[in-house]
Amino acid sequence: MSELKGYKGKSLEYLHQKGVNVGDSIKVISDLTYTGILMPRYETSEDSHIVLKLKSGYNIGIELDEIKDIEKISSPEQVITKEDVKENDSSLPKILLLSTGGTIASKVDYRTGAVTPALTASDLNDAVPEIARIANIDAEVLFSEYSENLQPEHWVETAKKIQSVVDLDYKGIIVAHGTDTMHYSSAFLSFALSGLKIPVVFVGSQRSSDRPSSDAALNLIAATRLIVETDAKGVYVVMHHNESDDTISCHLGTRVRKNHTSKRSAFETVGNDPAFLILNEKIIKNSTGEFFTDQSFNPRLGIDTKVALVKYHPGYEPRQIDTLIDLGLKAIIFEGTGLGHVGKTMYDAIKKANQNGLFLGMTSQCIDGRVRMTVYESGRDLLEMGITPLENMIPEVALVKTMWALGNSKDNNGLKKLLLENIASEFSE
Amino acid sequence: MSELKGYKGKSLEYLHQKGVNVGDSIKVISDLTYTGILMPRYETSEDSHIVLKLKSGYNIGIELDEIKDIEKISSPEQVITKEDVKENDSSLPKILLLSTGGTIASKVDYRTGAVTPALTASDLNDAVPEIARIANIDAEVLFSEYSENLQPEHWVETAKKIQSVVDLDYKGIIVAHGTDTMHYSSAFLSFALSGLKIPVVFVGSQRSSDRPSSDAALNLIAATRLIVETDAKGVYVVMHHNESDDTISCHLGTRVRKNHTSKRSAFETVGNDPAFLILNEKIIKNSTGEFFTDQSFNPRLGIDTKVALVKYHPGYEPRQIDTLIDLGLKAIIFEGTGLGHVGKTMYDAIKKANQNGLFLGMTSQCIDGRVRMTVYESGRDLLEMGITPLENMIPEVALVKTMWALGNSKDNNGLKKLLLENIASEFSE
Numbered sequence: 001m002s003e004l005k006g007y008k009g010k011s012l013e014y015l016h017q018k019g020v021n022v023g024d025s026i027k028v029i030s031d032l033t034y035t036g037i038l039m040p041r042y043e044t045s046e047d048s049h050i051v052l053k054l055k056s057g058y059n060i061g062i063e064l065d066e067i068k069d070i071e072k073i074s075s076p077e078q079v080i081t082k083e084d085v086k087e088n089d090s091s092l093p094k095i096l097l098l099s100t101g102g103t104i105a106s107k108v109d110y111r112t113g114a115v116t117p118a119l120t121a122s123d124l125n126d127a128v129p130e131i132a133r134i135a136n137i138d139a140e141v142l143f144s145e146y147s148e149n150l151q152p153e154h155w156v157e158t159a160k161k162i163q164s165v166v167d168l169d170y171k172g173i174i175v176a177h178g179t180d181t182m183h184y185s186s187a188f189l190s191f192a193l194s195g196l197k198i199p200v201v202f203v204g205s206q207r208s209s210d211r212p213s214s215d216a217a218l219n220l221i222a223a224t225r226l227i228v229e230t231d232a233k234g235v236y237v238v239m240h241h242n243e244s245d246d247t248i249s250c251h252l253g254t255r256v257r258k259n260h261t262s263k264r265s266a267f268e269t270v271g272n273d274p275a276f277l278i279l280n281e282k283i284i285k286n287s288t289g290e291f292f293t294d295q296s297f298n299p300r301l302g303i304d305t306k307v308a309l310v311k312y313h314p315g316y317e318p319r320q321i322d323t324l325i326d327l328g329l330k331a332i333i334f335e336g337t338g339l340g341h342v343g344k345t346m347y348d349a350i351k352k353a354n355q356n357g358l359f360l361g362m363t364s365q366c367i368d369g370r371v372r373m374t375v376y377e378s379g380r381d382l383l384e385m386g387i388t389p390l391e392n393m394i395p396e397v398a399l400v401k402t403m404w405a406l407g408n409s410k411d412n413n414g415l416k417k418l419l420l421e422n423i424a425s426e427f428s429e
Numbered sequence: 430m431s432e433l434k435g436y437k438g439k440s441l442e443y444l445h446q447k448g449v450n451v452g453d454s455i456k457v458i459s460d461l462t463y464t465g466i467l468m469p470r471y472e473t474s475e476d477s478h479i480v481l482k483l484k485s486g487y488n489i490g491i492e493l494d495e496i497k498d499i500e501k502i503s504s505p506e507q508v509i510t511k512e513d514v515k516e517n518d519s520s521l522p523k524i525l526l527l528s529t530g531g532t533i534a535s536k537v538d539y540r541t542g543a544v545t546p547a548l549t550a551s552d553l554n555d556a557v558p559e560i561a562r563i564a565n566i567d568a569e570v571l572f573s574e575y576s577e578n579l580q581p582e583h584w585v586e587t588a589k590k591i592q593s594v595v596d597l598d599y600k601g602i603i604v605a606h607g608t609d610t611m612h613y614s615s616a617f618l619s620f621a622l623s624g625l626k627i628p629v630v631f632v633g634s635q636r637s638s639d640r641p642s643s644d645a646a647l648n649l650i651a652a653t654r655l656i657v658e659t660d661a662k663g664v665y666v667v668m669h670h671n672e673s674d675d676t677i678s679c680h681l682g683t684r685v686r687k688n689h690t691s692k693r694s695a696f697e698t699v700g701n702d703p704a705f706l707i708l709n710e711k712i713i714k715n716s717t718g719e720f721f722t723d724q725s726f727n728p729r730l731g732i733d734t735k736v737a738l739v740k741y742h743p744g745y746e747p748r749q750i751d752t753l754i755d756l757g758l759k760a761i762i763f764e765g766t767g768l769g770h771v772g773k774t775m776y777d778a779i780k781k782a783n784q785n786g787l788f789l790g791m792t793s794q795c796i797d798g799r800v801r802m803t804v805y806e807s808g809r810d811l812l813e814m815g816i817t818p819l820e821n822m823i824p825e826v827a828l829v830k831t832m833w834a835l836g837n838s839k840d841n842n843g844l845k846k847l848l849l850e851n852i853a854s855e856f857s858e
Contacts, residue, residue, distance in 0.1 A: 307744070
């Protein structure tokens, strides 16, 4: 591990020359004087600024050109004192924070400079001190994976963990998660833990905490506040609402999608306002009705991943469908065009898949809006071939739900019944 | 063909009882009295209203419950008089309208009740009389297909047709097209007809012209106005901007997506404002710069459809990639997660595809935003495996462009060069 992890070029050279390392407590003299801990950098970007964690827990970036001098105050050993290990305040609600990895988790461990996820309760207290004032956090590292590497078995393990603590006195559970597949994970937990009596709140960050524009701290605080200040039940995703730091969105875990690669407000509720808006002074509830249709806790943790997601497009090679049959897949979820269509070139392959017993479901690549397969000839043809329209379920959610329903039903009838049942607000008006 | 095509239930019974047929000129007496032509209905929806085409060219729906009586004025034979066949006004700009099918085309032929596309110049004059006052339209039926049935060969045929008329004195070309795959077609023409000196404007409708809320007429008028009133060059998609009838959007043909199954404003420019807003009183230009990077006309109509679009998700069965190699595909465009990632479970399959000479390109299933594969480990891994990041090209556009580039290059180097060249505004800031 480099002692100046992530720094390069002129910033590396300058810090080296000043004899300071990541984790050191330093004083930075520019127009103003800043005291804080030198943070590592994890993203390969420019080399023109350094990042300092202030005592408030927030990070700031300081341009190298504006720095007049840097003085080292102390090394990491001296930074951690007993005062930092805060005692729990037993009057505050208890929250369990499960860390699965991702940007939000891996960058908070700034003292050692290591990239591995940390998020122990003590790390959290140091990184986002506000949280300790509103809740007692028990923290546990489940995985240390960027979310593109999380697979359905990780979903199941997370669900099992939550199931194992439901009888403890947690007011809610926060799942720190990479943003890439957070909406897939939130969808699975929504179905697997139907009727759960406490909220599960996924939280991620689009900018790592070693960047001045990091959204990690505010999203974590908002997730904590949602649990403490509301009686929300269900599975949610909490992320920035827009480019400001004033509003955080809380999305239904089955109606949310990552719609931008890099914006902090990348997550959006499809076709509706977010369920909650978390403002500085209050939390506004937009959602009406309960998240779970059935209020009794009914954990079903089965899963069968033999499902393919097929996005139809002009020029789609229908023999691809044949290969899905040959691979032993049990279901295909189509992302059709418009109201739920595919070209006539697909008909023979679809008939064959149906004859081979595959479940065939239809969503729309439009993402927003409802499939309606009775309107046009193409839709009616496909209905006759045995395709099941999946209303306005988001394609990714329909995929996850099909994996889940396959693992929790005996045959295609049971599968279809589960798929068309509104379990966790996956269908909206 | 039924004489009351599309009517059913109580509306069919009532019209039958009154002895009127589709195409008849009738008087409908309710609180007001309406005179017009009884329109056929093409969508299987409710049976509680009839649709009347007024002299203005617009359709209205009248609730059966509100109708006091219907009187037949005349049958279709008497409706068409010589006055309806308008003479061309040679002072107006000439526009070629190519009809490919879809809702916008198939429903304008209201007089006969036939579902086949019509859109002869005379049909248009009858259906949308405003157009004849601003342009001379030559109309030609290219295909009669709903757009889910249009394939890359239809794209090429459309491009050839346009190429064959570039030396005539058309100020622009309108392509009436089904909305399901309109953005795929507009993308292909953008690449195939790089540098075209006149605009090609795709126009569709989300509601058939036998419905009171049809957007067909206004979208057609807006497309015509765009050609007549501006000096726009390039390929565009013209559709409703919002739920009102006051604003029509004109989108770049390479930056547009159908983002809702049923809304009239289903089409959106990804990550930007529409290129033009067409208001009643004026046309506002938002786009800066030219649509085509190279202003010299350089038609390249080759195509090779051996390309797969692969959307990565947790639980994706990597053997699906093996089958794509076995099917002889030459390129895979990934819809990765976030900044352009896939799980490590995919690595072996991706290496194999690369070793087999397939071109591998990366886009994001976030749709909006840029892939950046140098930020995280996953992205850097994939870069090393030979995946080419495709910036912020929309996945569907990247797919179409790869088909086009495969058909117009000799090897993967040539393919990659074409793919990364900004030809028709497919990359935006």
